[in-house]
Amino acid sequence: MRRSAPQKLTDYLPITFPTLMLGVFFVIPFGLMVMVSFFKRVQGGFYEPSFTLANYARFLSPFFGEMLVFSLGLAALVSIFCLCLGVPFTYRLTRLSRRAQVIWLIGLLGVLSLSEVIIGFAWSTLLSRTAGLSNLFVWLGLMDKPVAWTPSFAAVLTGLVYQAFPYTVLVLYPAFSRLDPSLMEAARTLGASPVRGFLNVVLPAMRKTLLATFIIVFIFALGAYLLPQILGRPQHWTLSVLVTDQAIYQSNMPFAAAMAVFLVVASLVLVAISGQINRRGGGS
Amino acid sequence: MIKDTRSTFSRRSFLAASTAGVSMLAMPSVLRAQDRSIKVGVYGGYFKDSFDKHIFPKFTEETGIAVESVAEPTGEAWLVQLEQAARAGAAPADLSMMSQVAMLKGQSTELWAPIDMSKITNAGDVLPQFLNKYPDDRVAGVGAVAWYINLVSNTEAYPEAPESWAFIWDPANEGKLGLLALVSNSFLLEVTAKTFFGGTGILDTEEGILKVMDKLAELKPNVQLWYRDEAQFEQALKSGEIPMGQYYHDVTGLAAADGFPVRSTFPKEGGILDSGCWALSRASDKVDEAHVFIDFMTRPEMQSLMSLKVGTAPTLKRDVLALTDEEFASVSSSIDPIIPRYDLYTSKADWLNQKWTELIVG
Numbered sequence: 112m113r114r115s116a117p118q119k120l121t122d123y124l125p126i127t128f129p130t131l132m133l134g135v136f137f138v139i140p141f142g143l144m145v146m147v148s149f150f151k152r153v154q155g156g157f158y159e160p161s162f163t164l165a166n167y168a169r170f171l172s173p174f175f176g177e178m179l180v181f182s183l184g185l186a187a188l189v190s191i192f193c194l195c196l197g198v199p200f201t202y203r204l205t206r207l208s209r210r211a212q213v214i215w216l217i218g219l220l221g222v223l224s225l226s227e228v229i230i231g232f233a234w235s236t237l238l239s240r241t242a243g244l245s246n247l248f249v250w251l252g253l254m255d256k257p258v259a260w261t262p263s264f265a266a267v268l269t270g271l272v273y274q275a276f277p278y279t280v281l282v283l284y285p286a287f288s289r290l291d292p293s294l295m296e297a298a299r300t301l302g303a304s305p306v307r308g309f310l311n312v313v314l315p316a317m318r319k320t321l322l323a324t325f326i327i328v329f330i331f332a333l334g335a336y337l338l339p340q341i342l343g344r345p346q347h348w349t350l351s352v353l354v355t356d357q358a359i360y361q362s363n364m365p366f367a368a369a370m371a372v373f374l375v376v377a378s379l380v381l382v383a384i385s386g387q388i389n390r391r392g393g394g395s
Numbered sequence: 396m397i398k399d400t401r402s403t404f405s406r407r408s409f410l411a412a413s414t415a416g417v418s419m420l421a422m423p424s425v426l427r428a429q430d431r432s433i434k435v436g437v438y439g440g441y442f443k444d445s446f447d448k449h450i451f452p453k454f455t456e457e458t459g460i461a462v463e464s465v466a467e468p469t470g471e472a473w474l475v476q477l478e479q480a481a482r483a484g485a486a487p488a489d490l491s492m493m494s495q496v497a498m499l500k501g502q503s504t505e506l507w508a509p510i511d512m513s514k515i516t517n518a519g520d521v522l523p524q525f526l527n528k529y530p531d532d533r534v535a536g537v538g539a540v541a542w543y544i545n546l547v548s549n550t551e552a553y554p555e556a557p558e559s560w561a562f563i564w565d566p567a568n569e570g571k572l573g574l575l576a577l578v579s580n581s582f583l584l585e586v587t588a589k590t591f592f593g594g595t596g597i598l599d600t601e602e603g604i605l606k607v608m609d610k611l612a613e614l615k616p617n618v619q620l621w622y623r624d625e626a627q628f629e630q631a632l633k634s635g636e637i638p639m640g641q642y643y644h645d646v647t648g649l650a651a652a653d654g655f656p657v658r659s660t661f662p663k664e665g666g667i668l669d670s671g672c673w674a675l676s677r678a679s680d681k682v683d684e685a686h687v688f689i690d691f692m693t694r695p696e697m698q699s700l701m702s703l704k705v706g707t708a709p710t711l712k713r714d715v716l717a718l719t720d721e722e723f724a725s726v727s728s729s730i731d732p733i734i735p736r737y738d739l740y741t742s743k744a745d746w747l748n749q750k751w752t753e754l755i756v757g
Contacts, residue, residue, distance in 0.1 A: 155741030156503035157478050174753055235627075241636045259570075259636065262620060345576070345621050345755040353752070359472040360577055360623075361748055362500060 141375075148368035158365050166369035175350075175370075179377065182333060182349040189271045189332040190325045196272070197279035198321070202313065204280070205288045216284070219277040227274065231341035234270045235261050238342075266342040271335055275328045282327055286320040322389050330378050350374055432461040433684040436473060436491035438671075439466030440625075441646060442705065449704040454691050460684050469580075469625070471497050474506075481506055481678040489679035490688060492539050492671040496579050496740045498527045501674065502535050503741065508675040509533035514686040517693045517711065524734075525710040527672050536672030537689050538710030540701055543644035543659075543666035543732070544575075544582065550656040552638030560590045560662045563639065568617045573628040573640030576621035578751035579740045581641065582667045585733050587611050589664045595736050604739075604747070608754050621755055632657055641667075645706030648725065661728040668732035670710065702726045 117123055151161040204215055237243050240259035248254040260266055294316060298308035314321070336351035350370060358367035435451070437443045443466050451462040465488045467473040474497040480487050493501065501507050507527075512518040512534055525538025546557055552571075557563075563572055575581030587607045588595045597603035619637050622628040629646065631637035633655045644666060647659035673692065675685045691697060698709040699718050708727040709716055716723070739747060 152745070153503070154744050155500055157500075169749075174757075178756075232627075239631075239634075239636050241634045259619070340623060341627065346757075348756060356577070356748075356752075359468075359475060360579070361744065362471050362475045362478070363745065364475075366745075 144368045145372055147364050148372050150365045150368075152363055152365045157362060166365045167373070169366060170369055170373060175353075178348075178350050178353065179373070181347075182351070182374075183377065183381070185267070185271070185339075185347075185349060186329045186332040188268060189275055190328040192268065192272045193275050193279040193328045194321060194325060197276060197283055197324070198314070198317075199309075201280050201283040201287045202309065205284070205290070216281075219280055222273075222277045227335075227337045228341075230274055231270060231338050234266065234273070234338075235341055238263075238266050238269075261342050262344045262347070264343065264347050267339050267347050270338040270342045271332050274335075274338065275331055278331060279324055279328055282324045283320060286317060290316070319389060322385055326382055326385060329381070333374065333378055431459055431684070432463060433490065433681050433688055434463045434465055434486070434488045435688070436465045436467040436488035438469055438492065441649065445705040450692075450697070450701060453697075453700075454688065458687055458691065460687060462688075465491075467491060469494075471500065471579075473497070474501055477501070477676055478504065478506055481676055484678055486676040486678040488676065489681040490673050490675050490685050493536060493674045494580075494669060494671055495527075495735065495737045498536050498672050498674060499737055499741045502527065502529060505529075506674075506677055507535040508677045508679065508682065508685075509535065510537055510673075510675065510689060511686060512537075515690050515693055517690075517695065517715070520695070520711045520715045521693060522710055522712060525670055525672070527674075536674040537693060539671045539673045539692060540705065540707035541668060541670035541710055541727075542707050543661070543668055543727070544641050545644045545647070545659040545666040546662045547632060547640060547642040547647050547657060547659045549632055549635045549638035550658050552635050556658060556660045557639070558660075558663055560586050560664050562662075563617060564614055566617075568639065570617065570619045571637065571639050572614070572618045573620040573622055573631060573637040573642075574614075574618055575641060576623045576755070578747050579744070582669070582733065582735045583611060583641075584608070584739075584747075585735055586641075586664070586667065589733050595734070598736050598739060601743075601746070604743075605750070608750060612754055615755070618755075645726070648706050661730050663730065665730045665732040666728060668708075668734055 147158065148166055149162050149164070150158045150166075151163050152158050152166065204212055207215070238260035240257050243257065243260065245254055245257040245260065249257050290313065294312050295305075295308050298312040299305070303311065333349070334351055335349060336355050339347050339349045339352055351374070354367050354370045354374070357363045357370065361367075437446050443464055447464055451464060455461055467488065473491060474493065476487060477491065478501070498507070509529070515537065521538055525541065526534060527536040529535055546560060546563070548557060562568070574583065578584065584598060584604065584607050585595050587610050588597050591610055592603075592607060597607060620628060620631065620640075625643070625646070628637065628640060628642060629650065632640065632642065632647075633650060635656070642659070644659045644661075647657055650657050651659070673685075673689050675682065679685065693711065695711055695715045695717065698711050699716050699722075701707050702709055702716075702718060703722065706726055709718070713723065
C-alpha cells in the first residue's frame with residue numbers, strides 16, 4: 112500500500128474527530144491547569160486569577176526535590192522490574208499455541224479490570240501480619256512468627272509492578288509475536304545457547320519496543336497515587352500523592368497545578384532524552 | 396416515493412411537536428412536584444446509610460419534601476467541588492454537612508448562603524459553638540451533629556483500656572498506631588499541646604507550634620499507618636493488625652456493637668470534639684426547603700434520634716434533650732473535650748501543611 116501525504120483539506124477528515132476529542136479532553140484541560148498554576152492562592156479560601164510564580168517557587172525546595180527524585184526513581188524501578196519479568200514472559204508466551212496465548216491474554220486483561228483500590232487492599236491483606244502470606248510460611252515451618260510486610264517500600268513496589276505488568280505484556284506482545292523466528296534459528300545454528308541467543312540477538316532486535324515499553328510503564332507508575340498511600344509509609348509517598356493532598360485536602364489548586372505541570376515536564380524531558388539515546392543508538 | 400417519505404417525516408415531526416406541547420402544558424405540575432425536594436450532602440458510607448434509613452424518611456413524611464441524599468467525601472474534597480460548581484452557578488447539593496475547617500474556608504469566599512435563624516424554631520437551643528457566623532453576624536451554618544475522635548484500641552491486643560493520650564508515646568507501642576495523615580483532620584497538634592503543654596495556647600505562635608511538632612516527631616516510630624481513608628484503618632483495627640490509634644467514636648461504637656474486639660476511650664485529656672454544620676450553597680435555589688430542613692433537624696427529638704441511631708453527639712443544650720444519662724454518655728463525655736484550633740487551619744494553612752508533611756515524610 113502506498114501512503115501519500117494529505118493533499119486536500121478533505122484528506123484530513125478522518126483525523127478531525129480524534130483531533131477534536133484530543134483538543135477538548137486533553138489540550139484544553141491541560142491548558143487550564145497550566146493557567147491555574149500561575150494563579151494566586153488565597154489562604155483559607157480558594158484562588159483568584161493573577162500571574163504569580165510563587166507556586167513554582169514553593170516547589171523549588173530540597174524537600175520537593177527529594178520527593179521528585181524518589182518518584183522518578185520509583186517509576187524507573189517499576190519499569191525495570193516490569194521489563195525483567197515481562198520480556199521473558201512475553202517471549203515464551205508468543206511461542207505457545209494460539210489457544211494458550213488467548214487464555215493467558217484474557218487472564219492478564221482480567222487484572223486490568225481490577226481497580227487500583229482493590230489491588231491496593233488485596234495486597235495490603237496479603238502482606239499483613241494477621242491474615243497475610245507470612246502465616247502460610249509459619250505454618251510451613253519456614254518462619255517463627257507472622258510479620259507485617261506492609262507498609263514498606265517493597266510492598267509499594269510489588270503493588271505497582273503487579274498493576275503495571277499487564278500493560279507491559281500488552282505493549283510487548285505485538286512486537287514479539289511479529290519477531291522473525293529465523294533470527295533465533297540462525298543464532299542457534301551458529302552455536303549460540305538459547306539464553307545467549309535471546310540476550311544477544313532477540314533483545315537488541317527489540318531495542319525500540321523495549322524503550323517504548325519502559326517509557327509507557329514509567330509514566331504509568333509516575334501517576335500512581337493510591338498504592339503508595341495504601342502500601343507505603345509517608346516516606347514512600349510519591350509526588351502524585353502530594354498533588355492529591357494539595358488539590359483535594361488543602362484546596363490549594365494553584366500549587367497542585369504547579370506540581371502537576373512540573374511532573375509532566377519532568378517526564379516529557381525524560382521521554383525526549385530516551386528518544387535521543389535511541390536515535391543515536393539506531394544510527395550507529 | 397420521495398414525496399411520501401417527506402410527508403411521513405413531516406407528520407412525525409408534527410406528532411413530536413404536539414407531544415412536546417402537551418408535556419409543556421403538563422410541566423407546571425411536574426415543576427411543583429420537583430419544587431418540594433432537596434439535595435442533601437452527607438458523608439458517604441455508614442453515615443449516609445443511617446441517615447437514609449432513620450432520618451430522611453421521617454422528614455419527607457412530615458413535610459412532603461423529598462430528600463435526595465448525596466454521598467460526599469470527607470475532608471475538603473467536597474468543599475472544592477461545591478466551590479467549583481458554585482462558580483459555574485451549579486449546586487451538586489443544596490445543603491451539605493460540612494466540617495469546621497471546610498465551613499471557615501467556604502465562608503471566606505461567601506460560598507454559604509446566610510441562614511435566617513428566625514425561621515428555625517429551636518434556634519435558641521443550639522449551643523453557641525455550633526453556630527458558624529460571618530464577621531457581620533449572618534449565620535453561615537447551623538450545627539448538624541458533633542462527633543468525637545477518640546483513642547481507640549483493639550481489646551484483644553490491649554486488655555486494659557488506655558487512660559491518656561500520653562500512652563501512644565510509650566516506646567512499647569512501636570509500630571502499633573494508626574493516625575490520621577493530615578494536619579487539618581488529625582488535630583494531633585491540639586492533642587499533643589493539651590497532653591504535654593497544658594493546653595492549646597502554645598499553638599498561638601509559630602515557635603510554639605514547632606515545639607509541639609518536635610514532641611510529635613517522637614511518636615513517629617510508633618506509627619504503622621498514617622491514613623487518609625477511614626476504611627483502611629477501621630479494618631486494621633478490627634483485625635488487630637494495627638491495634639491502636641485515633642478514630643471516630645461513633646463508628647467504633649457501632650463496630651463494637653457488631654461484636655468486633657474494639658473500644659473507644661475518652662482519654663483523661665478529653666476526646667477531640669469536631670462537628671458538622673448544615674450549610675447551604677449560594678448556588679442553590681432551594682432556600683425555603685433548606686430552612687424547613689434545618690428547622691426539622693434541630694428539633695430536640697431529631698437530635699436525640701441521631702444520637703441513638705447514628706451515634707453522633709447532639710448540638711443542642713443538654714437539658715432540652717430527652718436522652719437518658721446513659722444514652723448521652725454513650726455519645727459524649729463529661730470530660731472537657733479537646734477543641735480543635737480551627738483558626739490555625741485557615742490563617743496558617745499552607746505553613747502548617749508544609750511543616751506537617753515534612754514532619755511525617757522526613
